[in-house]
Amino acid sequence: MGSYYKKIDKSVLESGKITIPDDEINLLLDVSKMNVGESIDLILQFNNRKYKGKIAYKNRNSKKNKGKPYYQLTYELGLTKELKKEFIQTFLAIETEKISCNESEKYHITSDNINREVVKFQAKHENLITVSPFLKIGTEYDRLFQKIIEMNLLDLDKNDKEKDIISYSSTWIPISDLNKHKEVKNVVYYLVDTINKEVYIGSAHNLGKRVKPNREEIPGWNIFKYEVINPKYTGLLVKIEYHSIRAFASFLDNVGGESSLGISEYKLNNKVWSKCK
DNA sequence: TCACCGCCCAAGCCTCCATT
């Protein structure tokens, strides 16, 4: 048992899967009883936090490489993110290389001059490996870049617009124009009956399928508006909806049993939402 | 309310490419 030192590269920081050379695998794990196709689960510890990982002995089936299996260490993406924050110098170099690769349509990023920092994998005891920086290039801007990486602002592959939870908020629209908005996706919507002074709030992955005239909960609704949730946060759609309902219920008389200030003659028609008492 | 279905994403696996 010992330590394996690895230059930081895309494998380490992005895919979270690295090939361990045959002559070094025994530093991390006793593989004498391992057969091709098998894998061993282990824990990687970095900064006192533990991450799931495994070492697999993998086959190569192509004609050219048949019969030359190799060892691959993989770990969860949570660790890749922490490592990006640790090895800022290399991470930024890789991101920079990506940009020039895109421009020149180069395919692989293996340029030697970006591989400067080194991480150390040390076998502690059975199935526990500690991960620590061995060679690190610090700068005065590390704290700033840590923040930026933490907020995913450097995921250049992704759309910049993805920072906001709400990506679009409509004006109030008369029911007669409903058809023009049928195709809108991932929305929290507000239906209002201006005659009977009623409000109803809902959410939908597909506006046209949920919002129709004579809706049971608020049959007389005649105007509506909606907010489109950033696709990145669609998992939170219902939570955002309930937050809106809860907020409205605190101010408007409502049929959901929430105590309200009753600041308006309007009434909230929602009956059910997750109440955080 | 429950069971089923389809979709999406991450993990796993395979393979090609670059480097030595």
Place this chain on the structure above:
DNA sequence: AATGGAGGCTTGGGCGGTGA
């Protein structure tokens, strides 16, 4: 030629939607 680096395809689990 050998082998590590890394992209792409496949798979499977989880989750939301839908219909009974």
